[in-house]
Amino acid sequence: AQSVTQLDSHVSVSEGTPVLLRCNYSSSYSPSLFWYVQHPNKGLQLLLKYTSAATLVKGINGFEAEFKKSETSFHLTKPSAHMSDAAEYFCVVKENTGFQKLVFGTGTRLLVSP
Amino acid sequence: DGGITQSPKYLFRKEGQNVTLSCEQNLNHDAMYWYRQDPGQGLRLIYYSQIVNDFQKGDIAEGYSVSREKKESFPLTVTSAQKNPTAFYLCASSIAGQNTEAFFGQGTRLTVV
Numbered sequence: 061a062q063s064v065t066q067l068d069s070h071v072s073v074s075e076g077t078p079v080l081l082r083c084n085y086s087s088s089y090s091p092s093l094f095w096y097v098q099h100p101n102k103g104l105q106l107l108l109k110y111t112s113a114a115t116l117v118k119g120i121n122g123f124e125a126e127f128k129k130s131e132t133s134f135h136l137t138k139p140s141a142h143m144s145d146a147a148e149y150f151c152v153v154k155e156n157t158g159f160q161k162l163v164f165g166t167g168t169r170l171l172v173s174p
Numbered sequence: 175d176g177g178i179t180q181s182p183k184y185l186f187r188k189e190g191q192n193v194t195l196s197c198e199q200n201l202n203h204d205a206m207y208w209y210r211q212d213p214g215q216g217l218r219l220i221y222y223s224q225i226v227n228d229f230q231k232g233d234i235a236e237g238y239s240v241s242r243e244k245k246e247s248f249p250l251t252v253t254s255a256q257k258n259p260t261a262f263y264l265c266a267s268s269i270a271g272q273n274t275e276a277f278f279g280q281g282t283r284l285t286v287v
């Protein structure tokens with residue numbers, strides 16, 4: 061079975077400083093990996109996805125993530141945080157067999173201070 | 175505009191009542207899903223459907239029921255058998271396939287009063 065571990069439940073940064081949200085995955089097959097963002101009381105919006113085409117994936121709003129097979133990691137980064145980045149972020153792996161359901165991490169809440 | 179519409183945004187249920195959450199999509203997606211979100215637990219899959227008139231239980235299906243009579247619609251009923259229904263419910267849809275992402279609705283917050 062595939063699984064995702066988000067290593068930090070909360071991350072606090074100052075506006076203008078780099079963001080790092082960590083995600084490790086477990087998968088028996090070549091995985092599809094996603095990062096979603098959720099603002100309070102809203103649905104989830106796709107930030108970016110990895111589908112084996114390139115290990116460094118660029119997403120919306122300046123976010124990017126690097127797939128590292130040797131470390132089974134898919135960390136999300138942004139060079140400079142903005143106040144509007146404050147939200148909850150979910151790392152997601154998609155099963156590549158059977159129904160191909162999405163498996164969610166428990167989320168990381170990003171706090172951005174002025 | 176294409177997308178997924180969930181209604182209502184807020185819903186209150188009395189003890190012992192069944193309630194139905196609506197989910198409609200106009201993306202022409204075959205697959206649809208219902209997730210439940212509780213603080214600190216991520217999203218947990220309740221039910222999913224790959225085609226019309228077919229659906230499967232997810233990880234936490236007890237106390238819930240669904241139907242898929244039309245491709246566009248996947249309503250979720252929270253029955254009185256669900257002992258702790260207060261949560262945020264999210265509906266999603268996707269194209270069938272290995273590398274395809276899911277698109278989410280804006281959610282329904284259900285509260286038992």
